[in-house]
Amino acid sequence: MNEVLNVLLLLFLIVCAIGVAYIRDLLSAVILFSSFGLIMAIIWQQLSAPDVAMVEAALGTGVAALLMIAAISKTKRAE
Amino acid sequence: MPLSRRTERRGGGTAIEDQIVRITSRLVAPFIQVYGIYVILHGHLSPGGSFSGGAIFGASLVLVALSFNLETGAKQISHQLASGLESGGAFGFILTGLIAIAIGGNFLANRAAGFPMGQAGELFSAGAILIITVFVGIKVASTIVTLFYTIIEGEE
Amino acid sequence: MIYFLAVIIFIILTLFLRFVIGIEPRTIVIFYLLGLIIFFFSFTVAEMPAFGSPDNPTFNEVPQRYLESGVSETGAVNIVSSVIIDYRAFDTLGEATVLFVAIAAVIATIKAH
Numbered sequence: 365m366n367e368v369l370n371v372l373l374l375l376f377l378i379v380c381a382i383g384v385a386y387i388r389d390l391l392s393a394v395i396l397f398s399s400f401g402l403i404m405a406i407i408w409q410q411l412s413a414p415d416v417a418m419v420e421a422a423l424g425t426g427v428a429a430l431l432m433i434a435a436i437s438k439t440k441r442a443e
Numbered sequence: 444m445p446l447s448r449r450t451e452r453r454g455g456g457t458a459i460e461d462q463i464v465r466i467t468s469r470l471v472a473p474f475i476q477v478y479g480i481y482v483i484l485h486g487h488l489s490p491g492g493s494f495s496g497g498a499i500f501g502a503s504l505v506l507v508a509l510s511f512n513l514e515t516g517a518k519q520i521s522h523q524l525a526s527g528l529e530s531g532g533a534f535g536f537i538l539t540g541l542i543a544i545a546i547g548g549n550f551l552a553n554r555a556a557g558f559p560m561g562q563a564g565e566l567f568s569a570g571a572i573l574i575i576t577v578f579v580g581i582k583v584a585s586t587i588v589t590l591f592y593t594i595i596e597g598e599e
Numbered sequence: 600m601i602y603f604l605a606v607i608i609f610i611i612l613t614l615f616l617r618f619v620i621g622i623e624p625r626t627i628v629i630f631y632l633l634g635l636i637i638f639f640f641s642f643t644v645a646e647m648p649a650f651g652s653p654d655n656p657t658f659n660e661v662p663q664r665y666l667e668s669g670v671s672e673t674g675a676v677n678i679v680s681s682v683i684i685d686y687r688a689f690d691t692l693g694e695a696t697v698l699f700v701a702i703a704a705v706i707a708t709i710k711a712h
Contacts, residue, residue, distance in 0.1 A: 411650070414490035415679050418482070422498035427587050430505050434594045487675035492683070533699055536692060551688035553673055560674040569674035572684045579695060586702050593702075593709055 370410055377403050390441055394432045401425035461510075468510040475503035483580035487569040493576045497583025504584070505591045522592050525585040532582025539574050551575075 401424030479500030486492035548556030558570030
């Protein structure tokens with residue numbers, strides 16, 4: 365069961381990473397990147413590293429996406 | 444009364460004033476801040492610590508500034524105060540290490556320098572670890588707030 | 600026998616890519632080089648020690664010392680916290696310095712114009 369969950373999470377991670385590279389709308393790319401961070405946090409938790417998981421969930425999912433949204437609001441939304 | 448309307452922001456761009464987002468973030472922000480303080484203070488007892496707790500606390504301040512406007516966010520923590528807290532966090536870290544030298548020990552020593560250790564597992568224990576965790580948490584939170592304000596207010 | 604079969608498959612695949620699909624020879628070479636890199640990477644990953652196994656090369660006397668006497672030496676129940684703020688506090692100071700330099704660089708870049 366645990367193995368199946370890990371493989372599914374890694375598949376989602378790869379799909380999110382490829383989607384961030386290919387999507388044209390920058391705001392959607394930021395939201396995909398934030399979901400990438402969330403899946404990464406769950407993977408850190410699965411690898412029994414809860415400290416890194418909390419840092420990833422706070423910084424990678426929340427703050428990085430907020431700063432990128434702030435940068436998008438100063439520039440254009442489309443690529 | 445419409446739920447959301449577009450208004451002119453000070454920087455020239457438009458912001459969506461959404462009532463649902465405002466009320467939700469006003470309701471949720473204090474709980475996020477209390478959770479961030481909890482994570483920082485329990486850094487030596489449970490998973491988490493200075494970096495994650497400071498990031499959670501800073502993200503709550505940025506959330507308020509993003510869902511309301513910059514003036515409301517600046518009422519909570521002003522730009523000058525955030526910059527001062529950031530330098531103060533780094534200064535306090537180094538000062539704790541120097542205090543360890545002053546009372547006899549190496550730089551950043553903990554038990555060897557004679558900090559009060561307390562009972563292992565209590566909240567106020569582990570000597571210099573708790574002090575340094577609080578300082579680094581303050582520094583990380585104010586770094587995030589300063590980064591956000593710098594990017595938003597830049598080029599005016 | 601198996602190597603002979605592999606060479607046959609290699610030649611047939613190359614001819615198929617070149618003449619049936621019509622890919623440039625340059626692209627075919629890049630394709631095979633990428634396949635070689637992926638082969639060596641997966642070989643390296645297969646040679647790595649298993650995750651969480653007690654006979655890893657990293658499991659020596661250093662984490663043994665942290666796990667056995669970390670609580671009595673630092674007073675912190677969370678061993679990770681005792682490592683990053685007590686045993687390796689100087690590294691954390693460097694990390695805080697990196698944060699400080701980063702914010703100084705952002706302010707110098709954006710506010711300067």
